[in-house]
Amino acid sequence: MNIESLRAFHRVAETGNFTQVARELFLTQPAISMQIQNLEQSLGVVLFKRTCRSVRLTSEGELLYKYTQQIFGVLSELRNAFQEIGELQSGDLTIGATAIMGAYWLPFFVNSFHHRYPRIKIRMVICNSHKLADKLQNGELEIGFGGSSSGHPTLQQHFLHREPLILVAGKQSALAASHRMLQAADITRETMIMREQGARMTDKVAKWLKKHAPRANPPMIVTVDNMEVTKQMVIDGLGITALPRHAATRELENGALVPLPVKDFSMHTNYFLVTQPNTTFSRTTRAFLSTLFEHGVPIAEEMLH
Structure with missing residues (x-):
């Protein structure tokens, strides 16, 4: 049993027409028939009642069709969800920051990002520089904004601003x-x-x-x-x-x-963007860093791709 056989079965169950499904899936009619036969052999059941004029589901075929409706429904939702993420129409952005950065430096950029991507859910985690570095080190955060994290030499610090x-x-x-x-x-x-x-x-x-x-x-x-x-x-x-x-x-x-x-x-006092080295950022994080870059914050271009 494989997904292509299930897809062929699903479409034949919906259309009752092997020839139409073969055209849709860019296969020959014998290839579609072979996929259905292989599926029947795998399950040990007959899925269709075939006559010269029609194709109808057996009771076992009806049961499998209920499952394939769920399977391809979920796949469709999954495809749509990732399309929305790709277009930044949905998703989540988590930002770590010290209290001063979170309260007085970041809001302008968060507001700009929110106006551009209003459907992205934004969460800001506020903690001191030491805890921020710990969360980055443990993989709880992708990016953090705060003071020096010299106590965590494996983290990368990108200078942002001197105040x-x-x-x-x-x-x-x-x-x-x-x-x-x-x-x-x-x-x-x-x-x-x-x-x-x-x-x-x-x-x-x-x-x-x-x-x-x-x-x-x-x-x-x-x-x-x-x-x-x-x-x-x-x-x-x-x-x-x-x-x-x-x-x-x-x-x-x-x-x-x-x-x-x-x-x-x-x-x-100096402020930094702190990250794990060689991090591949999520789409939402890259979009937020791009927002900072567009407003003149010194974000390295390689972090945006």
């Missing part, structure tokens, strides 16, 4: 109102609202303060694992924070946050 870090305060803050160049020692006297110890940005600021205000006591730290909450606490006057400039665009424009001029505070 300056800025120190900000609420507009009612005394530091914001002073309108003077601040020193590192001024910062140590403030409450700083930051990510947990060990987070890349928190460690950078701690090292900077230790270098530029070595004799000062370290500032009081309030740890918050959410950038939006951090910004709101700063706006409400509970302290100051350091963050990537693009994470505060809206609040800087409306004046809710004020950038603090601090002597020698010149730091940045």
